[in-house]
Each structure stands twice: as C-alpha cells, then as structure tokens.
Amino acid sequence: MTTSTFVAGNGILYALDARAKLLLVLLMCVLVFFPLSQLGLWVIFLSTLLMAWRATGFRQALQPLRSIAFILIIMVLFTPITYRGGTVLIHIGDWNLVTQEALWNLSTLMARFLAITYICTLYVWTTPMADINLALRWYGLSFQAAMVLTLAFRFIPFIADSFRMIQDSHALRMSDEQSVGKSRTQQLKDAIPTVTAALVFALKSIPHVAMSLEHRGLGRSPKRSSYRQLKAKGGLFTQLLVSVIIPTVFWILFIT
Amino acid sequence: MEQKGPANMSALRIALMAVLTAVVVVFTLIVRVPTPIKGYISLCDVIITFSAFLFGPWIAAIAGGLGTGIADLIGGYAQWAPLSFVIHGVQGLLIALIARAGVKQGVPGDAKLPMMILGGVVGMIVMAGGYYLAGGVLYGFEPALVEIPLNLIQSGVGLVLGIAVSKAVLKAYPPVRALAL
Amino acid sequence: MIEVSHLSFTYKSYAGRVNKPVFQDINLSVKQGERILILGAPDSGKSTMARILCNLVPRYIEGTLTGTIHMNDKPIQDLAPWELTNICTLVAQNPQEQLLMTTCADEVAFPLESLGVRREDLVSSVHSSLHKWGLSEMIEVNPQELSGGERKRLLVAVAEAINAPVWIMDEPFDDLDESWRTQLLQTIMHHEGTVVVFASRYLEEFRGSFSSYYLIDQGTLVKGSEEDIVIAFDKACDFQFAAHDAEILIPEKHRLQAQDLVIVHPRRSVSSTAPFTLKVPNISIESGEVVALVGPNGSGKSTLSRVLCGLDPVSQGDILYNEKPMSDKALRSRIGYLFQNPDFGIFLPTVKDELGWSLRHTSQLTTFEQEELIASSAALFHLHGEDNPTTMSYGARKHLQAAVYYVLNRPFYILDELDSGVTYAAAFEIVSLLRQRGAGIILITHDRAFANHIAERQYSIVDGVVYEREVGA
Numbered sequence: 031m032t033t034s035t036f037v038a039g040n041g042i043l044y045a046l047d048a049r050a051k052l053l054l055v056l057l058m059c060v061l062v063f064f065p066l067s068q069l070g071l072w073v074i075f076l077s078t079l080l081m082a083w084r085a086t087g088f089r090q091a092l093q094p095l096r097s098i099a100f101i102l103i104i105m106v107l108f109t110p111i112t113y114r115g116g117t118v119l120i121h122i123g124d125w126n127l128v129t130q131e132a133l134w135n136l137s138t139l140m141a142r143f144l145a146i147t148y149i150c151t152l153y154v155w156t157t158p159m160a161d162i163n164l165a166l167r168w169y170g171l172s173f174q175a176a177m178v179l180t181l182a183f184r185f186i187p188f189i190a191d192s193f194r195m196i197q198d199s200h201a202l203r204m205s206d207e208q209s210v211g212k213s214r215t216q217q218l219k220d221a222i223p224t225v226t227a228a229l230v231f232a233l234k235s236i237p238h239v240a241m242s243l244e245h246r247g248l249g250r251s252p253k254r255s256s257y258r259q260l261k262a263k264g265g266l267f268t269q270l271l272v273s274v275i276i277p278t279v280f281w282i283l284f285i286t
Numbered sequence: 287m288e289q290k291g292p293a294n295m296s297a298l299r300i301a302l303m304a305v306l307t308a309v310v311v312v313f314t315l316i317v318r319v320p321t322p323i324k325g326y327i328s329l330c331d332v333i334i335t336f337s338a339f340l341f342g343p344w345i346a347a348i349a350g351g352l353g354t355g356i357a358d359l360i361g362g363y364a365q366w367a368p369l370s371f372v373i374h375g376v377q378g379l380l381i382a383l384i385a386r387a388g389v390k391q392g393v394p395g396d397a398k399l400p401m402m403i404l405g406g407v408v409g410m411i412v413m414a415g416g417y418y419l420a421g422g423v424l425y426g427f428e429p430a431l432v433e434i435p436l437n438l439i440q441s442g443v444g445l446v447l448g449i450a451v452s453k454a455v456l457k458a459y460p461p462v463r464a465l466a467l
Numbered sequence: 468m469i470e471v472s473h474l475s476f477t478y479k480s481y482a483g484r485v486n487k488p489v490f491q492d493i494n495l496s497v498k499q500g501e502r503i504l505i506l507g508a509p510d511s512g513k514s515t516m517a518r519i520l521c522n523l524v525p526r527y528i529e530g531t532l533t534g535t536i537h538m539n540d541k542p543i544q545d546l547a548p549w550e551l552t553n554i555c556t557l558v559a560q561n562p563q564e565q566l567l568m569t570t571c572a573d574e575v576a577f578p579l580e581s582l583g584v585r586r587e588d589l590v591s592s593v594h595s596s597l598h599k600w601g602l603s604e605m606i607e608v609n610p611q612e613l614s615g616g617e618r619k620r621l622l623v624a625v626a627e628a629i630n631a632p633v634w635i636m637d638e639p640f641d642d643l644d645e646s647w648r649t650q651l652l653q654t655i656m657h658h659e660g661t662v663v664v665f666a667s668r669y670l671e672e673f674r675g676s677f678s679s680y681y682l683i684d685q686g687t688l689v690k691g692s693e694e695d696i697v698i699a700f701d702k703a704c705d706f707q708f709a710a711h712d713a714e715i716l717i718p719e720k721h722r723l724q725a726q727d728l729v730i731v732h733p734r735r736s737v738s739s740t741a742p743f744t745l746k747v748p749n750i751s752i753e754s755g756e757v758v759a760l761v762g763p764n765g766s767g768k769s770t771l772s773r774v775l776c777g778l779d780p781v782s783q784g785d786i787l788y789n790e791k792p793m794s795d796k797a798l799r800s801r802i803g804y805l806f807q808n809p810d811f812g813i814f815l816p817t818v819k820d821e822l823g824w825s826l827r828h829t830s831q832l833t834t835f836e837q838e839e840l841i842a843s844s845a846a847l848f849h850l851h852g853e854d855n856p857t858t859m860s861y862g863a864r865k866h867l868q869a870a871v872y873y874v875l876n877r878p879f880y881i882l883d884e885l886d887s888g889v890t891y892a893a894a895f896e897i898v899s900l901l902r903q904r905g906a907g908i909i910l911i912t913h914d915r916a917f918a919n920h921i922a923e924r925q926y927s928i929v930d931g932v933v934y935e936r937e938v939g940a
Contacts, residue, residue: 031316035359097362104429111428135426143425150364160569174300178348181304182311182356183569187611189305190312192811198778199811202799203825203875218447223824225332225447226454227814230857232309233455233462234810237527238564239301244548245521245557246567247581248297255583257576257593298527457816459857460481464529 047262050269070284071141078148310353331444338382351375373416406445474534562618632660728784762928
C-alpha cells in the first residue's frame with residue numbers, strides 16, 4: 031500500500047519552503063471566506079488549477095475534480111431548495127426551480143470549495159511528508175507528536191499487508207457453504223475475528239516499538255541533532271513575507 | 287521482585303498512539319464501501335471506539351483524529367484532513383470520557399456497557415454532526431444533509447463492532463492491560 | 468566487559484498454566500574484546516536474553532527477573548535503556564521489531580541524532596554505513612519495501628554507525644546471502660569491542676572464529692569447546708520432539724493439478740515496475756505425497772501457493788481438482804495454506820477455542836465428537852487446551868496453526884517456510900502429523916537440505932518458470 035502523498039513535478043511550488051507554503055495555504059483558505067467578488071473567487075480557483083497543471087500536468091491536475099465530482103453535482107441539484115425567495119429565473123408552474131440568489135450562492139460555494147480543495151491538495155502534492163513534519167515542528171509541534179506522525183507512516187504499510195494476510199487466513203478457515211449468501215448482520219459478525227486478529231497483531235508490536243525507541247536513544251537528555259533540515263531559498267523571512275503578500279494582493283483586488 | 291512498567295512512559299505512549307493511528311488509517315482506507323458524497327464509509331470508527339474504551343481520551347483522540355486525517359491526505363481528500371482531525375479527534379475524546387467516567391486511569395476493560403453505549407451514541411452525534419457542520423460551511427448546509435444517514439450508519443456500526451471487538455481483544459490478548467497508561 | 472550473575476527470568480503467566488522459567492541461575496563473563504557465540508535451539512530463550520542484556524525486558528514485556536548484569540562495571544538495571552545507546556547495540560532477529568523510520572537514511576540517523584552527533588558527521592556516517600552494506604541505492608527508500616536480507620543489513624549498518632563497544636546480535640546471519648555473511652563475520656571479527664552472537668544454526672563459516680562457545684538449553688548456559696558445544700547443540704535440537712512413524716491412512720485419494728498456468732503479479736518492488744509473470748507448465752500432487760517447492764527469495768513461491776489455494780486468480784489456465792476445474796472459493800476449502808507467520812489467524816482466548824471455532828461451523832460431527840477431536844489434536848501437537856495463544860512461544864504458535872488445519876482435515880496443505888523458527892525435528896513432526904489423515908503436502912523452503920530429508924518430489928522455480936527437478940537439486 032502506498033502511503034505517498036507527494037506527486038513528482040516541477041515548478042515554483044516545489045522550490046518554496048514547506049513552512050512558507052503552510053502559511054500561504056492557511057491564509058488563502060481563510061481568504062476565500064471573506065466577502066470577495068464572484069470574479070475574485072473564480073480567479074483564485076482558476077489560478078490554483080493552472081498552478082496544478084503547470085506543476086503536475088493536465089491529467090493529474092484534474093484528479094481533485096474527479097474526487098469531488100459528486101459533491102458538485104449534489105450542490106447543483108440542491109439549488110431549488112436554497113434561496114426560495116427572490117428573483118425567479120426558471121420555474122415550473124408555481125414551483126420556483128432556480129432563483130438568481132440561489133445561482134449566486136451556488137457559484138460562490140462552488141468556487142470557494144474548489145479553491146480550498148486545490149489549495150490543500152497542491153500543498154500535499156508538492157511537499158514531501160518529511161518536510162511537512164519538519165514544518166509543523168518549526169511551528170511548534172512537539173517532538174513526541176512529530177515522532178507519532180513518523181512512526182504512524184512507518185507502520186501503515188506493515189499493518190496494511192498484515193491485514194490482507196489476516197483476511198486471507200480467515201477466508202481459508204471457512205468452508206464452501208459459509209461463503210455464500212450471507213446477510214448483512216452475518217457479514218458484520220464475520221468481520222469480528224478479522225478485526226480482532228488485526229488488532230492483536232498490531233498491539234503485539236507496540237512493546238517492540240517502545241523498546242526500539244528507547245534503545246535507539248529516545249529520552250536522552252542532551253539535545254538531539256537533526257539529519258534533515260529545511261532550507262528556504264532566499265531566506266525564510268522573505269518567503270514568509272511572500273506568503274503574506276499573495277493573499278493580501280488578492281484581498282485588495284477582489285474585496286467587495 | 288516483579289517490576290511494573292513505569293506509568294506515563296513517553297516511549298510506550300508514543301508507540302501506542304502511532305500504531306493505533308496506523309490501524310485507523312488502514313481501516314479507513316482499506317475496509318471501505320464507496321458512496322457518492324464523502325467518498326466512502328469505512329470501519330475506522332470501530333478502531334476509534336475500541337481505542338476509547340480501552341485506552342482513554344487522549345489516545346483515542348490522537349488515533350482517531352490523526353488516523354483519519356492521514357487517511358484523507360493519502361486518499362486524495364487533503365481538504366478534509368484538518369476537519370477529520372478535529373471531528374474524529376473530538377469523537378474519540380468524548381466516547382472515552384463518557385464510557386470511562388469513573389473508571390480508574392490505566393485500567394482498560396472496566397468500562398461498563400451502558401456507559402459505553404452512551405459514549406458511543408454521543409460519538410455518533412459528534413461525528414455526523416461535525417461532518418454536517420463542516421460540509422455546510424464548505425459547500426452548503428442543504429447538500430450536507432445527505433451525508434448524515436451514512437455517517438450515522440458508519441459510526442453506529444463502529445459502536446456495535448467496537449464493543450464486540452473490545453471484549454474479544456481483552457480476552458484474546460491479556461497483556462493489553464499493560465499498555466494502558 | 469559483560470558480567471552476568473545468577474540471572475533468572477520467567478515471563479508473566481496470564482492464563483492457563485504457570486510459566487516455566489526461561490532460564491535459571493545463568494552466569495556469563497565476557498572480557499573486553501571477546502567475540503562469543505551462544506548456540507540455542509529455537510525458543511530456548513536467546514532473544515529474551517539478548518533483550519535483557521540491553522535492559523529492555525522486563526521493562527516492556529512483563530516478567531520476573533532476578534540476578535545482576537554489569538556492563539563496563541556499571542549495573543545496567545539501574546540505567547534506562549537510552550543510557551545504554553552508546554554502550555550496547557542490539558541487532559534483533561526480526562528486523563520488523565526494530566525498524567522505526569520511513570527511509571533507510573533516517574533509520575541510521577535516528578540513534579545518531581539521539582546521541583547528538585553533529586550534522587556533518589551524521590550525514591557522512593549515514594552514507595558510509597549504508598554504502599558498506601550495499602544499501603546506497605536505498606538511501607531514501609522505505610525499509611518496508613526491502614527484502615528480509617536487506618533489512619538485516621540495514622540493522623547491521625545502524626549498529627556500525629553507532630559504533631558502540633558492545634554488540635548483541637540475535638541470529639544476524641539469517642536471511643543473508645553467502646557474500647554478505649562473509650562480510651558480516653569479518654565485520655564482527657574486526658569490531659573494536661565485544662560481540663555476543665546468538666545463533667540457532669551452526670554455520671561452517673563460524674569454525675574457529677569465536678573466542679568462546681556456549682550453549683543455552685533447558686534454561687541453563689553451558690560453556691565448552693567448539694566441538695562439544697556443537698555436538699550438544701545438535702542433540703538439543705533433535706531432543707525436543709520425536710519424529711512420528713505412524714501409518715499413513717489415505718481414506719480418499721485426491722489429485723491437485725495445474726497445467727499451462729500463467730500468473731501475473733503486479734510487482735510492488737523497488738527495482739522493477741514491470742509485472743512479474745510466473746509460468747507453470749505442469750504441477751501436480753496427490754494425497755499422501757510430500758512435494759517440495761524450492762526457489763530463491765522472491766522467485767514466486769508464495770505467489771504460486773496463493774493461486775493454488777484460491778486466494779489469487781490465474782491469468783491463464785485452470786487448476787484441476789480430481790480432473791475437474793475448480794473455482795477460487797472451492798479451492799480455499801480444500802487446500803490449507805499455512806503462512807510463515809502463525810499469528811495471522813489467532814484471535815481467540817484459548818487453544819481449545821481456536822481449534823473448535825472453525826469446527827463448529829463446518830463439521831458434521833456431534834458436539835461430543837468435536838470435543839474429543841479437539842482434545843486429541845491438542846495433545847498430538849503438544850498443546851494445552853487452556854493456554855492463551857497470543858502469549859505462547861513462537862514454536863507453540865506454529866504448532867497451533869498446524870493443529871487448526873489438522874482439525875479441519877483438508878486434503879492438501881501448503882506449508883510456507885515451516886522450518887524457520889522451529890527445529891528440524893519439530894518441522895518433521897508437523898509434516899508427518901498432517902500427513903496422518905492422508906493429506907498431500909507442498910513444502911515451500913529455501914533450505915535444500917531440509918527438502919532433501921523430507922520430500923519425495925520437488926519443483927524448482929527458475930527465472931519465472933516452474934520445473935520438476937530431482938529432490939535436493
């Protein structure tokens with residue numbers, strides 16, 4: 031099972047420091063909730079789409095759209111319910127299908143949702159998890175918490191593989207007759223052995239992890255050194271400044 | 287002379303949180319049924335409930351929040367990650383606080399069934415309610431209503447299986463008691 | 468350098484019977500610069516002792532410890548494990564128990580970071596130790612993607628990078644190819660410090676290399692000359708279980724066969740992105756036979772097995788059971804597959820429960836008959852009905868895994884690397900017990916000597932094709 035969130039590509043987003051990018055993501059996600067003009071929201075979204083295209087290519091850039099496609103469809107379908115009053119644009123007899131306010135609202139929500147989706151996704155695509163971890167630590171995440179994050183990623187593939195084998199092991203213990211035509215409750219009951227075995231398997235590894243952590247020096251009091259470092263090209267302060275400037279520019283241009 | 291594990295040991299705590307988080311991630315991503323809106327319903331709530339019953343509020347909050355957050359990142363739903371972190375984190379926290387109310391710290395398996403059920407129900411409300419609110423803010427409160435039944439089913443299944451699995455694990459693997467901190 | 472005095476240890480008993488001590492009144496004295504070899508049969512307490520020497524047990528696995536251990540004249544029980552990081556390094560038998568990080572570089576760097584090594588020195592240590600053990604290409608690769616041998620080498624690389632004076636190595640030669648075993652032996656011999664090696668296989672390469680030889684058996688530690696220790700060790704391995712000579716009854720003859728199979732397996736490997744194709748011109752087995760399936764690591768033995776027992780689909784061809792093609796689901800209830808790791812199936816509180824669980828759902832026997840079968844099977848496999856499976860020894864869990872299938876009475880079994888972690892004698896016994904009810908057995912192994920002793924026929928996998936070969940080839 032792949033745990034990689036990083037997507038290889040090129041462009042400026044890959045060159046920016048993880049800490050500066052995190053600030054940018056935060057500010058942009060907050061910005062889209064401000065009263066910006068319709069144009070502004072769509073411009074923000076389209077810029078993120080273009081950046082995704084530039085960074086990872088067209089097909090990859092469309093991926094987030096696919097993952098939220100159904101939400102967008104539901105949003106469109108629900109327009110008759112929102113903003114019942116107001117200027118009616120389409121109606122069937124007495125029933126107001128679409129009002130201008132509803133369309134306006136739909137447009138705002140869609141642009142905002144799309145923008146947020148792409149902003150967050152781009153961050154994760156262009157920043158390796160190890161760098162995100164270091165960035166969070168720089169912002170104040172404790173060493174213990176960062177350790178939990180790293181260890182979790184170490185264990186995900188291990189537990190995923192073991193889970194599949196556990197499922198197989200149980201499938202082999204069942205007979206022909208049992209595998210056919212089971213009710214939903216029976217299926218859930220049959221999940222209990224597999225889930226229990228998976229949990230016992232995982233729990234058994236915990237003392238070993240703790241042993242290894244302490245054996246490898248976790249808990250030593252002199253300060254730890256660090257193999258990995260974050261380096262900001264042009265200086266971190268400059269990049270952080272840029273991360274503040276960009277949302278500010280959008281704000282100035284499109285605030286109503 | 288029998289040596290007991292030191293309480294509140296940093297390394298054991300880290301290991302416990304990390305492994306349970308990984309289990310939540312696996313259960314969120316692998317054991318899942320695709321649905322239109324949120325993407326999938328999964329058995330992650332079984333593990334969150336289990337962690338809450340056996341290990342207490344902070345472990346369950348981290349396992350639930352971090353686990354579902356990471357799963358969102360890996361699964362291609364990065365925009366949901368911080369929201370899942372908060373929602374499932376609070377879910378784990380509250381289930382544990384209610385289910386283990388009155389239980390001594392560090393004694394798994396002593397949670398009483400009625401409190402476990404109450405905690406689980408509160409967890410269901412928090413989870414479904416949390417996603418409703420988050421969805422409402424993100425893309426509108428009316429569309430967000432659609433998710434509620436599925437989320438209730440997911441967390442409901444999580445509660446029922448969580449109770450069954452907690453009992454089963456305590457019986458099958460007695461050393462789990464030493465992991466409680 | 469290392470002084471162990473009157474050491475006794477017993478694991479905590481949870482359910483069922485009270486545990487026997489793992490060892491009693493052990494004394495050991497290792498001088499600075501010595502390299503010692505401690506031989507012991509599987510489950511004799513080697514890993515337990517290795518962990519105790521690093522003060523990790525009973526800190527993390529409950530039990531009663533008496534006696535003292537001194538390292539460099541300091542009593543280690545007064546120290547926390549992290550205070551021993553720069554004094555003593557453990558190389559675990561199972562790398563999965565020690566690996567912590569998501570890249571090989573981080574794995575080497577982590578203990579050095581704990582020791583506060585300066586960044587420049589850190590980086591060069593990482594590169595040089597990984598290079599020495601052939602892992603330069605894997606520097607940013609996730610250790611989960613490495614093979615067993617590569618992970619072992621990674622652990623040794625970490626030990627070298629830390630460069631502590633004492634190395635405690637638990638079965639370090641396992642899983643390594645010959646050239647790496649040679650390098651490991653050289654590294655051990657040239658290490659400026661003290662090395663304790665635990666092993667359950669005496670390799671010819673060891674001859675004359677170590678300064679002292681010990682045997683750990685039945686809870687005691689005995690020192691002796693190299694020859695004496697090796698002879699006593701062989702005896703200890705065979706002593707645990709006697710081979711079964713019972714008659715084989717074959718109530719019904721069955722035949723499993725596959726012809727012109729093609730299996731395509733999407734390879735999740737570091738070195739290749741191409742899918743892995745396995746061709747099987749002909750493979751067959753009948754009730755009562757023992758057939759070996761041999762090949763190097765990664766050749767496809769598990770892939771083929773998973774297909775034969777219906778877990779994975781074939782790309783081309785059919786699997787015939789008694790001349791009739793059979794579906795995946797049907798195969799699953801006729802062919803048992805014993806995974807190398809026995810822990811995948813365990814989820815119930817007692818041995819009796821585990822044996823009875825699948826019986827209850829599948830069998831036509833009455834309750835009384837079921838209980839009889841469970842009791843007799845448990846006895847046959849040296850198990851006690853009230854024991855808790857998760858806290859039994861590794862060898863006992865392997866026996867439980869076999870007993871579960873014995874009770875299910877499948878016509879065919881595939882045993883994956885049965886001989887790893889149990890003595891040859893125990894492995895023979897498991898095979899003969901499973902054969903008793905007439906089953907045909909496919910034995911996966913990369914130990915040709917083991918195959919030689921036990922199999923009547925053999926299939927070898929060479930470059931993605933399965934050939935029938937002479938046994939032992």
